[in-house]
Amino acid sequence: MRQELRDNIVAVCDQKTDNKGADVGLSFYxxxxxxxxxxxxxxxxxxxxxxxxxxxxxxxxxxIKNMAQSGV
Structure with missing residues (x-):
């Protein structure tokens, strides 16, 4: 997956966990x-x-954030 998409995934995951806590779930949408x-x-x-x-x-x-950052 392109780095641009990985960076977006990390940013969205950070925003979601900041707003709703570490247990927040999400879908790829x-x-x-x-x-x-x-x-x-x-x-x-x-x-x-x-x-x-x-x-x-x-x-x-x-x-998901960890997966995106690790490049898997």
Missing amino acids: AFFKNKNDSPEALMEVARWWIEIHQLDHFEKAVK
Whole structure:
């Protein structure tokens, strides 16, 4: 996954945990606006989330942040 997307994931996870605490869960849709103006990026993150890592629909933001930062 592109570094730009990883950086966005980390920023969103930080914002969510700052606002709602370390136990907050999110889906890959959390990284995009309601208007799908970047279908390629959405599919790239969906592939990373669903196909590569086989994550559940909702995962802890802390877990996702760590995964994005580690480059897995």
